[in-house]
Amino acid sequence: MVQVDSNTPLNIRIKFKKVGSLQYISHLDLVRTMSKIIVRSKLPLWYTEGFNPKPKMVFAAPLSIGTESLTEFCDIRLNERVSEEFVKEAINNNTTKELEVIEAYYPETKLTDMKWLSYDILIKTDSADAELAAKCVKTLMSDKVLVEKTNKNKETVTVNIREQIKSIEGSFDGENILLRCVLSAESSSFLNPEYLIKVLKREHGILSCGDLLREYYSISRIIAYKADMTEFK
Numbered sequence: 001m002v003q004v005d006s007n008t009p010l011n012i013r014i015k016f017k018k019v020g021s022l023q024y025i026s027h028l029d030l031v032r033t034m035s036k037i038i039v040r041s042k043l044p045l046w047y048t049e050g051f052n053p054k055p056k057m058v059f060a061a062p063l064s065i066g067t068e069s070l071t072e073f074c075d076i077r078l079n080e081r082v083s084e085e086f087v088k089e090a091i092n093n094n095t096t097k098e099l100e101v102i103e104a105y106y107p108e109t110k111l112t113d114m115k116w117l118s119y120d121i122l123i124k125t126d127s128a129d130a131e132l133a134a135k136c137v138k139t140l141m142s143d144k145v146l147v148e149k150t151n152k153n154k155e156t157v158t159v160n161i162r163e164q165i166k167s168i169e170g171s172f173d174g175e176n177i178l179l180r181c182v183l184s185a186e187s188s189s190f191l192n193p194e195y196l197i198k199v200l201k202r203e204h205g206i207l208s209c210g211d212l213l214r215e216y217y218s219i220s221r222i223i224a225y226k227a228d229m230t231e232f233k
Contacts, residue, residue: 011075013107019068020098027062041090044080060111069221114232116225119193121179123217125206130172137170147195164191
């Protein structure tokens with residue numbers, strides 16, 4: 001290990017997945033859980049000052065409850081440089097396969113360099129076919145994709161989310177509609193993929209029978225991108 005000035009930021013980034021039953025814990029619960037895991041991992045952590053010191057951790061693009069992810073990122077501040085493999089193994093020895101670190105590295109980018117996120121959306125609905133899949137893509141790629149949101153004043157307003165949608169590809173696998181969506185990841189214009197489901201429910205009546213065994217959907221976050229559409233790291 002190489003000792004460094006504790007006042008000098010030394011961040012290591014972990015890329016991890018959040019899948020299975022852990023898709024149902026909130027972002028706040030994830031932060032609490034990861035904080036405990038990191039402390040148990042015995043890493044040389046840099047702590048905040050004050051009455052209640054805490055390890056410095058910054059997460060990118062909070063994940064909605066019920067969405068799985070293969071590409072979550074967290075920057076952890078250290079006061080000693082250690083090997084990336086040591087960090088990965090130390091954390092994975094204290095967590096589960098559902099919250100496993102895929103990679104650890106000293107980043108050359110900022111978390112704010114993440115501009116787009118891709119999602120796979122699987123929709124099982126009674127009317128699913130290739131024609132409906134094409135209609136879903138056409139609706140979501142039209143000039144106006146209107147949704148209702150609550151603003152800072154807690155007022156319900158109608159907004160056009162089209163500029164927050166980079167691309168959408170759709171297909172039908174013989175049973176389900178599959179959508180691959182690339183959506184804005186910027187904090188000022190982050191787009192929750194749940195809004196796409198709301199639009200499709202309104203425009204095409206999908207998922208309307210009320211039977212969760214017959215009709216349901218799932219969302220998985222797959223890849224993060226920079227502004228030039230190269231993979232974020």
